[in-house]
Amino acid sequence: MLEKCIMCSKKLKREKVDYEVCGINLGKFPADVCSCGEQYFDEETAERMTEAAKKAGVFGIAKKTKVSYTGKSLMVRIPKQIAEFADLKKGEEVEIVPEGRKKISVRVVD
Numbered sequence: 001m002l003e004k005c006i007m008c009s010k011k012l013k014r015e016k017v018d019y020e021v022c023g024i025n026l027g028k029f030p031a032d033v034c035s036c037g038e039q040y041f042d043e044e045t046a047e048r049m050t051e052a053a054k055k056a057g058v059f060g061i062a063k064k065t066k067v068s069y070t071g072k073s074l075m076v077r078i079p080k081q082i083a084e085f086a087d088l089k090k091g092e093e094v095e096i097v098p099e100g101r102k103k104i105s106v107r108v109v110d
């Protein structure tokens with residue numbers, strides 16, 4: 001167990017924190033938390049968190065993909081695992097929203 005924060009060397013507090021991946025809450029896990037926002041997990045807890053993410057089907061779900069183009073539009077392929085997770089099917093209507101200079105989100109329109 002750590003005594004002080006590696007980032008700012010303030011004293012750490014033992015707390016249970018929510019572990020959220022892809023908008024799914026995977027439960028609370030014990031962590032040493034700093035007021036600067038850093039959180040430290042021990043090895044056993046980190047393993048349990050990985051298991052929880054695997055069970056929920058979100059472990060390692062982020063994938064790299066290249067931008068290609070068709071005609072005048074750019075095209076980004078959505079990997080199968082992400083499409084399945086988002087329940088996204090061919091022909092479905094989506095809304096594309098730039099959330100910043102380096103982030104674009106795709107929302108399924110209900």
Ligand SMILES: [Zn+2]
Nearest residue numbers: 005008034036
């Ligand atoms: Zn800190």
